[in-house]
Amino acid sequence: MNLQVFNRLSREKEAFQPLVEGQVKMYVCGPTVYDHAHLGHAKTYVAFDVIVRYLRYAGYQVRYVQNITDVGHLLDTGEDRILKKAGALSIEPMAVVETYTRSYFDDMDALGVVRPDISPRASGHVPEQIAMTQSLIKKKHAYVTSSGDVYFDVTSFPEYGKLSGQNLDELIGGMRVEVAKGKRHSADFALWRHAEPEHLMQWDSPWGRGFPGWHIECSAMSARYLGETFDIHGGGLENRFPHNECEIAQSEALNGKPFARYWLLTGSLTVDGVKMSKSLGNFVTIKDALKTYRPEALRLFILSSHYSSPVDYSKAALEAAQSGWERLMGAVRLTRYMLQDAPDGDAAAGFEMVLDEHKTRFMTAMDDDFNAPAALGVLYDLNREVNTLLNSGEAVGRPILDAIEQAYLELGGGILGIIPAEVNETGMDSARQDGLIQILIEMRNEARAHKDFAAADNIRTRLADLGVMLEDRPDGTVYKVQ
Numbered sequence: 001m002n003l004q005v006f007n008r009l010s011r012e013k014e015a016f017q018p019l020v021e022g023q024v025k026m027y028v029c030g031p032t033v034y035d036h037a038h039l040g041h042a043k044t045y046v047a048f049d050v051i052v053r054y055l056r057y058a059g060y061q062v063r064y065v066q067n068i069t070d071v072g073h074l075l076d077t078g079e080d081r082i083l084k085k086a087g088a089l090s091i092e093p094m095a096v097v098e099t100y101t102r103s104y105f106d107d108m109d110a111l112g113v114v115r116p117d118i119s120p121r122a123s124g125h126v127p128e129q130i131a132m133t134q135s136l137i138k139k140k141h142a143y144v145t146s147s148g149d150v151y152f153d154v155t156s157f158p159e160y161g162k163l164s165g166q167n168l169d170e171l172i173g174g175m176r177v178e179v180a181k182g183k184r185h186s187a188d189f190a191l192w193r194h195a196e197p198e199h200l201m202q203w204d205s206p207w208g209r210g211f212p213g214w215h216i217e218c219s220a221m222s223a224r225y226l227g228e229t230f231d232i233h234g235g236g237l238e239n240r241f242p243h244n245e246c247e248i249a250q251s252e253a254l255n256g257k258p259f260a261r262y263w264l265l266t267g268s269l270t271v272d273g274v275k276m277s278k279s280l281g282n283f284v285t286i287k288d289a290l291k292t293y294r295p296e297a298l299r300l301f302i303l304s305s306h307y308s309s310p311v312d313y314s315k316a317a318l319e320a321a322q323s324g325w326e327r328l329m330g331a332v333r334l335t336r337y338m339l340q341d342a343p344d345g346d347a348a349a350g351f352e353m354v355l356d357e358h359k360t361r362f363m364t365a366m367d368d369d370f371n372a373p374a375a376l377g378v379l380y381d382l383n384r385e386v387n388t389l390l391n392s393g394e395a396v397g398r399p400i401l402d403a404i405e406q407a408y409l410e411l412g413g414g415i416l417g418i419i420p421a422e423v424n425e426t427g428m429d430s431a432r433q434d435g436l437i438q439i440l441i442e443m444r445n446e447a448r449a450h451k452d453f454a455a456a457d458n459i460r461t462r463l464a465d466l467g468v469m470l471e472d473r474p475d476g477t478v479y480k481v482q
């Protein structure tokens with residue numbers, strides 16, 4: 001394995017070399033849980049899911065931490081997203097958090113996203129954030145205002161701006177002057193904010209009652225679970241500034257050590273070129289998308305673009321992904337069908353070479369900065385070869401059919417998460433699926449009894465289109481799923 005990653009910090013493609021041989025420590029900024037997740041979230045977290053899957057496939061032991069932001073992420077208006085929602089629904093803020101955290105995990109499970117090893121909540125790590133803020137004050141990187149807010153002094157960290165490629169002087173000079181009382185520089189950002197008595201989420205601190213700033217949450221939680229320096233920091237490119245930039249400043253100013261070594265950031269999901277977001281209202285929730293499209297098709301759509309690039313959402317793009325997935329599954333189904341009574345022996349054994357060659361090309365693509373679209377292209381190439389072989393009329397032995405199925409499961413299943421392991425792809429248990437098909441067989445028999453052959457044929461054809469083949473035998477109708 002010769003993995004190269006594009007590091008947003010150095011702006012170069014670098015050989016990936018983790019801090020400890022064979023182990024990867026990875027942190028990805030998680031969602032702020034105040035509403036159902038949309039396809040933009042799916043883009044980010046499916047992308048990191050494939051990165052984690054590939055690292056594990058390559059033999060790394062990965063510790064994957066992705067936080068849940070349940071406090072402190074403010075809107076431009078200064079309102080806390082979660083408190084605003086709690087007010088609108090007249091419920092406890094923590095009930096909002098609970099509802100949408102569950103909803104988020106339900107969506108990720110449905111999309112086949114492997115859960116992070118640790119999903120720490122910001123509100124569960126306030127003592128760590130206070131301790132970090134205290135140390136920053138002690139080291140003169142932060143200051144307390146008369147109103148009880150604590151700000152990070154960006155001028156105390158000359159490298160501020162290095163991730164987003166901005167110059168500190170320009171940042172200070174270029175920003176509109178903040179109205180916040182007691183703030184020294186316009187680019188200084190809050191580590192802690194004082195809370196008015198009516199503010200629902202607040203904690204005791206050395207500076208009075210208040211709540212943490214959004215940026216300090218990620219610095220505190222990554223340090224707690226991954227240490228002061230760790231391997232990969234991920235997130236959406238849109239959070240590069242100020243969020244990620246502030247994380248770097250806080251952590252590096254405090255520890256005097258590099259924070260994350262490789263920064264991998266994902267491009268947005270766009271609609272007609274504009275980022276999909278809650279605030280713009282141009283969003284489709286994951287739940288709604290899953291009513292129409294299979295989760296594997298949504299993944300395939302997301303993976304059709306490199307993780308660091310944007311991907312444009314349209315109905316046509318999703319339809320294309322769905323039919324691409326059907327093409328792949330057509331070959332998988334045919335392989336599984338032929339396996340039912342395949343001859344033993346080495347018929348078509350030469351195809352092993354074709355499998356090996358495509359597997360090598362697939363890994364080369366993934367080694368090149370997790371290039372999933374190129375890897376998908378290799379899978380489609382393989383699919384053409386497999387279809388040609390299976391439809392050639394030549395005998396294909398069981399060992400090679402097994403090897404073909406394994407190749408799909410390993411590359412398309414294990415790494416990309418788009419090929420399900422089980423034959424049953426409906427998400428239903430097989431007894432229920434069987435029951436549904438039996439109902440249709442009975443309806444067809446009834447139609448035939450009433451000499452409504454058009455209706456009977458229609459049921460047969462439409463089932464065949466879905467890969468369910470009916471066969472009329474003297475003792476009744478049976479079916480086979482291809």
Ligand SMILES: [Zn+2]
Binds near residue numbers: 029218235
């Ligand atoms: Zn973060």
